[in-house]
Structure formats: structure tokens, C-alpha cells
Amino acid sequence: MGEIIFQNTLTGRKEPFVPLRPGEVGIYACGPTVYDFAHIGNFRTFVFNDILRRFLRSRGFKVTQVMNFTDVDDRIIANAAAAGVGIREYTAKYIQAFLADRRTLNLEEPDKMVRATDHIEDMVALIERLTSRHHTYASDGSTYFRISTFPPYGRLSKLDASGIQAGARVDVDRYEKSDARDFALWKAPKPGEFFWETRIGPGRPGWHVECSTMAMKYLGDTLDIHTGGVDLTFPHHENEIAQSEAATGRPFARYWLHSEFLLVDSEKMSKSLGNFHTLRELLQQGHKPSSLRFLLASVPYRRQLNFTEDGLRQAAGSVERLRNFALRLRQGKFADGPPAMKERAAQAVAEFEAGLEDDLNTARALAAIFDLARDVHTAMDRGEFRWSDVAPVTAALEKFDAIFAVLTDDDAEKLRAMGLGGADRAPGDAEIEELLAARQAARQGRDFAAADRIRRQLADRGIVLEDTRGGGVHWKRK
Numbered sequence: 505m506g507e508i509i510f511q512n513t514l515t516g517r518k519e520p521f522v523p524l525r526p527g528e529v530g531i532y533a534c535g536p537t538v539y540d541f542a543h544i545g546n547f548r549t550f551v552f553n554d555i556l557r558r559f560l561r562s563r564g565f566k567v568t569q570v571m572n573f574t575d576v577d578d579r580i581i582a583n584a585a586a587a588g589v590g591i592r593e594y595t596a597k598y599i600q601a602f603l604a605d606r607r608t609l610n611l612e613e614p615d616k617m618v619r620a621t622d623h624i625e626d627m628v629a630l631i632e633r634l635t636s637r638h639h640t641y642a643s644d645g646s647t648y649f650r651i652s653t654f655p656p657y658g659r660l661s662k663l664d665a666s667g668i669q670a671g672a673r674v675d676v677d678r679y680e681k682s683d684a685r686d687f688a689l690w691k692a693p694k695p696g697e698f699f700w701e702t703r704i705g706p707g708r709p710g711w712h713v714e715c716s717t718m719a720m721k722y723l724g725d726t727l728d729i730h731t732g733g734v735d736l737t738f739p740h741h742e743n744e745i746a747q748s749e750a751a752t753g754r755p756f757a758r759y760w761l762h763s764e765f766l767l768v769d770s771e772k773m774s775k776s777l778g779n780f781h782t783l784r785e786l787l788q789q790g791h792k793p794s795s796l797r798f799l800l801a802s803v804p805y806r807r808q809l810n811f812t813e814d815g816l817r818q819a820a821g822s823v824e825r826l827r828n829f830a831l832r833l834r835q836g837k838f839a840d841g842p843p844a845m846k847e848r849a850a851q852a853v854a855e856f857e858a859g860l861e862d863d864l865n866t867a868r869a870l871a872a873i874f875d876l877a878r879d880v881h882t883a884m885d886r887g888e889f890r891w892s893d894v895a896p897v898t899a900a901l902e903k904f905d906a907i908f909a910v911l912t913d914d915d916a917e918k919l920r921a922m923g924l925g926g927a928d929r930a931p932g933d934a935e936i937e938e939l940l941a942a943r944q945a946a947r948q949g950r951d952f953a954a955a956d957r958i959r960r961q962l963a964d965r966g967i968v969l970e971d972t973r974g975g976g977v978h979w980k981r982k
């Protein structure tokens with residue numbers, strides 16, 4: 505296998521990936537701000553994080569992935585107060601929903617999922633450290649980071665001073681600063697607002713200091729990879745670097761991987777345009793979890809992804825084709841003889857790996873598998889596919905699914921787990937096998953009416969049965 509290459513936002517170049525400690529990778533992923541349900545733009549980034557994690561693990565790395573929940577900010581404080589509940593109670597609902605959404609999309613659990621509000625003491629300690637090194641100043645009870653004390657500022661986002669000024673106005677806050685670029689590490693409470701009483705005064709942490717604190721607490725002063733959506737590059741990640749490096753004097757993150765925007769029908773997603781989708785809404789409209797995962801994974805993370813109905817339907821078709829391919833491999837009858845496709849399968853695996861090595865080029869990796877499927881179908885149709893080919897081709901599919909995770913037909917179960925979807929939806933593999941066993945038993949008991957009923961029920965739900973001469977049965981999805 506070849507070298508892994510990542511496009512590093514920090515250097516602006518494609519670079520070989522070499523972790524700090526051989527065989528181990530520490531990754532920090534900026535997680536959701538839990539004041540609402542996550543939308544598909546968020547999930548694009550989380551699917552990218554999952555592909556990254558699965559790929560590095562498949563290459564033998566011991567991966568430690570840390571993700572945060574931003575469970576305190578202005579909106580959360582205001583919304584919780586309006587709802588008359590504490591912020592932990594207010595955010596718990598959205599954290600639970602986020603975890604359920606993640607399971608629905610087959611996202612593996614990061615090794616640590618940490619809440620900002622569990623780390624207030626650590627954040628205060630980091631701010632004190634910055635103060636002792638003369639990087640801060642206090643104003644009206646808040647503490648600010650003085651950017652003029654950190655000359656490398658701007659290295660990640662490559663914005664010149666004017667860009668930074670413009671960007672700083674986006675980072676709205678109503679406190680007094682001596683330089684527009686400076687940002688709040690600790691914010692004094694407004695009258696009547698929730699706060700923590702701490703050694704640096706009453707208040708709450710700024711968003712940026714949360715991520716620096718938790719990243720370094722769990723992964724050390726220097727981490728291998730920091731990920732996030734491209735919109736976090738400035739000011740969030742720039743500020744994380746400033747705080748972390750000013751406090752430790754060491755490099756903070758070695759590789760910065762940013763996933764591009766998700767557009768909906770070629771426009772930026774926004775509530776006012778009415779093109780704002782949460783995962784739940786799309787599932788309620790009848791889309792399958794596997795189609796969503798496939799679509800989000802299929803476009804390389806550094807490219808913009810244009811999310812459309814049509815794209816979702818195509819994704820559903822692609823998943824169906826691959827599942828039917830896997831079924832044909834499992835159920836087909838092939839001639840004995842020396843393998844005819846073993847080399848072809850090895851070539852597909854090599855190309856699949858080469859695609860992922862190339863800055864996680866998922867489109868290239870997918871093409872390798874679809875090309876293999878096409879060639880294998882052709883060989884099967886011509887009677888040139890052998891029993892001895894099943895194992896190498898299946899192994900190639902397994903390599904694919906270890907990363908893309910769409911082959912297991914559990915969409916129906918997933919929808920039920922989310923409280924969506926009724927019995928009329930397409931059944932999963934396990935349910936089909938159960939119904940087939942029941943039908944077989946009915947036939948053996950010569951209850952042909954019952955056997956027929958099961959066949960009709962399956963047909964209504966999109967499953968076609970084909971009895972074979974030997975008394976067995978094949979099935980496929982319409």
C-alpha cells in the first residue's frame with residue numbers, strides 16, 4: 505500500500521501523513537453546538553470524520569478521536585432561560601438526538617465525546633496560563649486574547665489584516681476590545697444571565713477556548729489531525745491555534761483537514777430559503793439512511809457537495825446496485841475451476857486504496873468498486889465466473905464496506921429505531937430471511953395458501969422471489 509497524502513490547510517499543500525508517534529493518530533473534531541437538531545451540512549462534516557477514522561484504522565493505526573459538544577453559548581443560554589430550564593437540561597435533548605442521528609448514519613462513536621460544561625475548570629486554568637504569559641487583558645469583567653502578542657496569527661486562514669478585520673465583525677460580540685481582532689476567552693455575564701463563579705471572575709468561556717482546552721487535555725499539546733467544516737477555519741481554528749500555541753510554546757495541530765460546504769440545489773443552505781434540512785426531515789420524507797450516508801460520503805471532502813433530490817435518488821440506486829451485487833455473490837451458482845477474477849479483484853482493491861490515500865478521494869475509491877462490480881456481472885452473465893472467485897471479490901466488497909458502511913440492509917430497522925417508518929417499508933435482510941424460512945416451512949407442510957401469502961406480502965414490499973429447481977429460493981429487491 506502506498507503513502508497517505510492529506511491536503512493540509514495549514515501549509516496549503518498536499519503532504520504525506522506521518523503521525524507524531526508511529527502507529528498512533530490523535531484527532532480532534534469540532535463537534536456540534538447543541539441548541540438545535542444538526543442539519544445535513546453538519547452531517548457532511550461528521551461523515552467525513554467517520555471516513556477518516558475508518559480509513560486510518562483500516563491501515564492499522566490506533567486512532568484516538570475526540571469530539572466536543574459545545575453545550576454553552578449565547579443562544580443556548582438565551583434559549584434555556586426562555587424555556588425555564590438549566591442549560592444541561594436544555595442541551596440534553598439535542599445531544600441525544602445527535603447521537604441517534606449518528607447511529608442512523610452508521611457513524612462510529614468517537615473515542616471521547618466531551619462536553620464543554622464539564623471542563624470549565626480546565627478552561628479557567630488555560631486562561632490563567634495565557635495571562636501569566638502576558639497574552640490577555642481584562643475589560644469590563646471579560647478576558648480577551650491580545651492578538652498582537654501572537655505574530656503567527658493568520659497563518660491557517662491566510663487572511664491579510666484587512667480580511668481579519670472584516671472577519672472579526674462576523675464574530676459578533678458586544679464587549680469592549682482594544683483591537684477588533686482580539687477575541688474573548690472569558691465573557692462576563694450580562695444582568696440576569698447564567699454564569700460560573702471562578703477564580704477569574706463570574707462568567708462563561710468563549711467558544712474557541714473550549715476546543716483548545718479539550719483537544720490538549722485528551723490529546724496532548726500537539727495533536728496529529730484537527731478537523732472541521734471549512735467555515736470554522738476563521739476565526740475559530742485560527743483562534744484555537746493562537747490560544748494553544750501561546751500557552752504551550754509548541755505547535756498545536758500538525759494537519760488541518762477542512763471539509764467544504766454543502767449546498768442545497770446549488771444554494772447555501774439557510775432557513776430563510778426553505779432549503780434547510782435536518783436528517784430527520786429527510787427520513788420522514790421517505791429517504792433511506794444508507795442513501796444519505798452514501799451521498800454525503802461519495803463527494804471528496806475538499807469539494808463542494810451539491811445536495812439535490814436527484815442526487816439522493818441516484819445514491820439510493822447506487823446502494824441498491826451494490827447490495828444486489830453482494831446478494832448475487834452470496835446466492836449465485838458458479839462453476840468449479842481455477843479463479844478467473846482474482847487478479848481483477850486485487851487490482852480493484854489497490855485502486856480503492858490508492859483513491860483513499862489520495863486525500864480521501866472517495867469518488868475515485870467508489871469508481872474502483874463499481875468498475876469491479878460491472879466486470880464481475882459481465883463474467884457471471886457469460887458463465888466465466890468461478891466458485892473460487894467468490895472469496896476474493898467478497899473480500900474487495902468487505903474492504904469497501906469497512907469504510908463506506910452501506911451494504912448491510914438495515915434501513916428499515918434504523919427508521920423504526922428513530923420512531924419512523926411502518927411495516928409497509930422494504931424489509932431488511934434479517935426480516936426477509938425469517939419470512940423465507942416461514943414460507944419454506946409452510947410449503948413443506950403443504951400449506952401452499954400460506955406460502956403464497958408470504959410471497960405476495962414480500963412482493964408488495966418490493967422483494968421478488970425466484971424458486972430454484974433444487975427447491976431453494978433466491979430473492980432480490982425490485
Ligand SMILES: [Zn+2]
Nearest residue numbers: 534535715740
Ligand atoms: Zn472547535
